[in-house]
Amino acid sequence: MPGKRDVRPITQLKNKTADLVREVSETGRPITITQNGEAKVVVMDVDTYDRWRSAMALLKVLAQGEADVGRGRTVKHVEAFRRARRAIERTARDA
Numbered sequence: 174m175p176g177k178r179d180v181r182p183i184t185q186l187k188n189k190t191a192d193l194v195r196e197v198s199e200t201g202r203p204i205t206i207t208q209n210g211e212a213k214v215v216v217m218d219v220d221t222y223d224r225w226r227s228a229m230a231l232l233k234v235l236a237q238g239e240a241d242v243g244r245g246r247t248v249k250h251v252e253a254f255r256r257a258r259r260a261i262e263r264t265a266r267d268a
Contacts, residue, residue, distance in 0.1 A: 180205045183213070 179202060186193055186206050193216060197204055203217035217225070241247065248256075 179203070180207060180212070182206070183208045186216070 181193065181204055183206050193204060197216055198218050201218055201221055203215045203221060205212050206214045206216060
């Protein structure tokens with residue numbers, strides 16, 4: 174949950190947009206914007222957003238892997254490495 178100073182009303186976003194953008198860019202901390210006292214959106218800098226997206230992609234891959242294990246869709250590590258080498262070789266040939 175964000176700290177008090179990380180929550181701002183939408184009027185502050187409207188009236189002091191440049192100041193909020195500068196603050197988020199300098200601190201790297203996201204700011205939650207409220208409307209009628211309810212949290213509605215989050216403003217974050219691009220670097221934080223990119224890291225968040227990368228983390229979400231990694232978590233998705235992990236979840237898919239866990240689902241595969243749960244369904245018994247696994248191969249021995251020797252086979253996995255063989256498939257990986259083949260894919261790398263194909264990519265190198267196609268490049």
